[in-house]
Amino acid sequence: MRIFFFFLCAAITTSLCIILDTRMLLPAPLGRLLSPQEGVWQNAEPVDANYNANLRLKGMAGKVTVYLDDRLVPHVFAENENDAYFVQGYLHAKFRLWQMELQTLAAAGRVSEVVGDVALNHDREFRRLGMVYAAENSLKEMEKDDRVKGECDAYTAGVNAYIESLTRASIPLEYKLLGYYPEKWSNLKSALFLKYMSYDLASHEEDFEMTNAKNYFTAAQFNALFPLYHDSIDPIIPKGTIYQAPKVHPIAPASADSAYFARDTVSAEEFNKADKDNGSNNWAVSGSKTATGYPILCNDPHLGLNLPSLWYEIQLSTPEFNAYGVSFPGAPGVIIGFNDSCAFGFTNGGRDVRDYFEVKFKDESRKEYWFNSTWMPTSFRFEQIKIAGKPDVIDTVAYTIFGPVMYDKSFGGKRAFSSKNYAVRWKAHDASDELLMFYLLNRAHNYNDYTNAVINLQTPGQNVVFADKGGEIALRTQGDFPAKWKGQGDFIMPGTDSSYMWQGMIPMDETPFQYNPERGFVSSANQFPADTVYPYYLGRDYPLARGLIINRKLREMNNISVEDMQAMQTDNYNIFAEMMLPVFVKYAKDSLLSDAARKYTGELKEWDKRNDVNSRAATIFYHAWKYLKDTIYADEYKNAPQPISYPLDFTVMESLLKDSAYSFLDNINTPQVESIEDIVAEALNAAAIDCKKLETAGKLDWGKFKDTKITHLLKQDALSRLHIPIGGGEHIINATKATHGPSWRMIVSLEPQTRAFGVYPGGQNGNPGSVFYDNFINQWAEGKYYPLWMMTAEEKNDNRIKWVMNFSNQ
């Protein structure tokens, strides 16, 4: 009997251990997760955590001292240049390891390894896009340069020094929740991270969508919906600039009109389309327009807002250079920031550098494809995708002269598999060394250094702004861009010969730029880089609004202070509403409106056109505009093939302002011809129904309706910050939408003693159990800034210093 009880109890104990250590019965291994010595409790950092440390690590040349200030910003003082990158790697890993690794797993199409086959589509798509192929190409180029190789090797060694110190108990929270363990870092992972940024910033195109639109609409309709250029445009490099004669002359193939501009419906669509709103603002004003007489540089990159934040603030100080700003956990150096001589910032160029070619395989084996009247051999890349809890999947991707065949009969993205094969030519596939640009920018002293640094940037193309203490300002619309004939790459191209391929790149010395312009400022907000006088085709669909309002303000402003720039960077004025509102005011006929619509339209008429957090009219306008577009286009689009492009807001607005008999106004499903008054009334009445519901729910205020949140990368509300009261939105300088917006705001006044200010919506510590996880968010939401302290070695006893970390070689 005792023996029976013994076995029974032993079995119960063992079963309890197994059940609580696995996911067999429970949704999570509760014993492992809740063990106070091993589980998530270990990530609950004391609020007064002590970050002081004396570390002896292998792989350093000299000593490094890190002063952590009261915001947990590290001020890294290194005797040896590469040691600074070693310690940067260590700090990135210490505070942000999980996100660094996750982003590189995402870039490499390896998320399934961690979360199972829910990520299989993502992984296949990224591998088929050639992300790893691209990173490998770039890594070769990066490692050719001794400076960048030394920097990357030291950074990687620093990350790994931290990883080696980890135990089951000290790994970041997310590894415990998901049940995996960090692997070693490598230079390839840094290259993958940079390719992820290329995906985010330089992969957006609408080739499939536009091909369908071209095919579905008549030529007249298409031209009305998708004009190449807008009347209201104010390009980055102002109108009137004179450009040299082009050295490259791309020629459209003779068959373009029949084989290209008139095509069949196509069906393939990405699962993970890069956000079209990945944009930014940057500008610099020269001393002639500032109160101090010295330039001020401003930058706020608009990206998806997540926790842990994409950015990590840092100062790197060595005998060779001294730079402060935000860095990417995953890559060495300061990305957006300033040094003792100058400041630099970025906005996305938004040029189309990804095109699709329809290729024809000889047979099912995909071993040969028809190109220039002959069967050419393909090469294959075997993508082995590991899946947590399931057998591996092998995806065989064919590579052609254009690039990888992303879509074929085994993969159509979101759409059903198609019998067609589409190869992708993406500029990011080419070898390039973007880290060299950051390396040189961190050390730049003047305009020449800046230019020599920036020309190393190929992809993602960026508008790089510059200002220095010598009083110079500049902006380059930088990137290595294909010289395209008009319309090239807007649609799917035939891939059976070389005639549709990119014929050459735009020479670097023909890049539009501005250097100390007479108007006293340079600016960019993702709009058209240059006007139509520029001899190369620039593509379509650049956002216009922020560029208009920024340039208007900067033209009018004088005697500018840092506070003026802060107010401008966080301004909620809606210039699109200013331009569009007259249409509503003019055509809203009281007799056609419901009672509610009359009331709300009255509020619209009184509106100050600011999307402030408490504005009701901003929410009303949002709905009126949404329903107006719906009312105008829903009938024409009803039978359209998918995916398909929709016109830009500015196209619609300009069409309505110009033409009150705009052909799309009529509802083609009704016998009568609708007037603009009918359409406006229909939109306002529909908007009123929504607004009434929102008002009843207490959510008509713009901030409440927009409901900005900063979500953890795992999309778990419990680890996110929800309901952040902040205004702004699309078309507005403060481009804060629900989950997207200014990911870092920076203002640098280049006086003899630099004064700099910045804030990002997150915190320095990526651990959700730390007080430093999200402590900047309130400051950011209120439109306030922190002073950015470029510390000197003499200030080591300053009371802002809270902790000191000493690094030396083992």
Next chain:
Amino acid sequence: MMIMKNSFIQFLLIAFLTSGLAFALGLYFPWWSIAVAGFVVGVFLRAKPGIAFLGGLVGLFLLWGGLSYFISSANHQILAHRISLLMLKQDNPLNLILITGTIGGLIGGFSTLTGSILRSIFFKPR
């Protein structure tokens, strides 16, 4: 009276030793080493199985509950708020601590009981 007092001392001793050994093993071994601690204490300490069970249960409940309570207090419950929302779907740090203690206690109780029964097979109680 004497027996009760003895039992109580046995209970205290088992609770104390189980939690102490579990803590020490937890520094070096995976979390389930607490079961080893309970088992070992059960084998080496003379006690009625019921007392052994209670001693292991209370000892490890207090160890796990207490440790998580102290860690979480120093953290001002920041993480406990988040994890309780994530895992329990309710914002309740105290429940998370109680569940932590209960898991420790269950394993402590059953492992000590297992050890104690094994002991009783070889050393028949008087």
